[in-house]
Amino acid sequence: MCGAAFLCLVVSTTYAQTADSTAGKLLNYPTRFLGKLQSKLSGLNSQLASQSQHYLEKMARREAKLQQKVMASDSIGGKQLFAGSAQQYAALIQKLKTDTGSADQQLSGQYQPYTDSLRGELAFLKKNPQLLSTTAPAALQGPMSQLQAIQARLQVTTEANVFIQERRQQITQYLSQHSSLQGLESKYTSGINQDAYYYSQQINQYRAMLNDPGKLGQKALSMVSGLPAYQNFMKANGQLAGMFKLPNAGGSGSTAQPLPGLQTHSQIASQVKSQVSSGAAGSSGSSDGMGQIQSKVQAAQSQLDSYKSKLSQLGAGGALADASGFRPNDQKTKTFWHRLEYGVNFQTTTSSYYYPTTTNFGASLGYRLGHNNVVGIGASYAMGWGSSIQHVSITGQGVGLRSFLQIGIKNGFSTTGGFEYNYTTQFTNLQQLRRIENWTRSGLIGFSKTVSTRSRVFKKTQVQLLWDFLSYQQVPKTEPLLFRIGYNF
Secondary structure, three states, X not given: OHHHHHHHHHHHHHHHHHHHHHHHHHHOOOOXXXXXXXXXHHHHHHHHHHHHHHHHHHHHHHHHHHHHHHHHHOHHHHHHXXXXXXXXXXXXXXXXXXXXXXXXXXXXXXXXXXXHHHHHHHHHHHHOHHHOOOOHHHHOHHHHHHHHHHHHHHHHHHHHHHHHHHHHHHHHHHHHOOHHHHHHHHHHHHHHHHHHHHHHHHHHHHHHHHOOOHHHHHHHHHHHHOOHHHHHXXXXXXXXXXXXXXXXXXXXXXXXXXXXXXXXXHHHHHHHHHHHHXXXXXXXXXXXXXXXXXXXXXXXXXXXXXXXXXXXXXXHHHOEOOOOOOOOOOXXXXXXXXXXXXXXXXXXXXXXXXXXXXXXXXXXXXXXXXXXXXXXXXXXXXXXXXXXXOEEEEEEEEEEEEEEEEEEEEOOEEEEEEEEEEEOOOOOOHHHHHOHHHEEEEEEEEEEEEEOOOOOOOOOEEEEEEEEOOHHHOOOOOOOEEEEEEEEO
């Protein structure tokens, strides 16, 4: 009796310690994460609303200009074609501004694991405020409201894309049927395809940023995700639960409910069985029912391949690819900071009568205009090593200011041009750099090659061969050919 009581005491004590330990971990939940999360969501919310409104307004202006040209040729058909379109654009813009979503609104579109987990994490903590510190529950409302608003705006973007694709089909069909207006069709199609492509890419980037937890987000989620209560909560409230009607942990609802409009497995099996039976009976006793089904499946597969071929012509987010050879700029939808490129490089010049052997160490900051096109500025420092191995002397031989433009060609090759100011006189203090007469100009033009290596560290190694066409004007004359090795990141 005593042994049993002792065992019960040990078990209950161990369980209590485990529960206290779990609660203690949650009491250390990084509440500063909630503030950073609200700031991140607020920024994404503002950017999403601004970009979507700009896109819809641009589409509305495009249709308004097209309407004027169509009305000049066919006033009756133009009125029918553009009837109510301006009001629909205005309604979508107004919905973007005012729709803040609802608490029970489900996530839509492509499944995003972290976004689904984050939504469940916030809802779970709101339902169980005792797991947080006294000030944390009040800080949940801001991130939850911002996440709710983003979900609503993403839904509006889906509606906007569907509406614009419908308008595109209506307008292109109308223009193709009127020979006097067919010249407008290619121009309209090209413009709307490009706008739709870039907008879809921008939305995809916002989704990716929303689905990026960061280190602090991963830490916060890990503290909650290990709890059985949270796991059961997600089984009943997560996006996957809403899509597939997953049963909860308690066993209630263990019979999965079918999705609206879809047949159950038993219904399909029953129909197949009846079709096979009727096929066999109608073929004079021959059991050819399964053969008929296989032929129908092959026909369906052929039709599906046809649809796949058409879908392959679709761009991101359903935007049709431009048949005129539109080449999208993969940098256009990126933020300013994500388009910056940093680099370092060096070059060595042998000694001459006037100059010692020097090594120029440079640093650059570039802005990507396109995938392989970069414009930027930089600076350099020239270190002197002396005239020979017997006469080594480390000196400051000058500094430089640089500007450059790099235009990609093919296979990692680029044309490079730039203009530089270099202080080529040995100096001992910064005051000497104010002497303008000691600054020389360099005009550079040449080629760059990004070397492909298997090493991840040196994957963006770049070699440059440059000609300084202003070197012949310098007194004393500087080296006309420069060879630089650098690395971009």
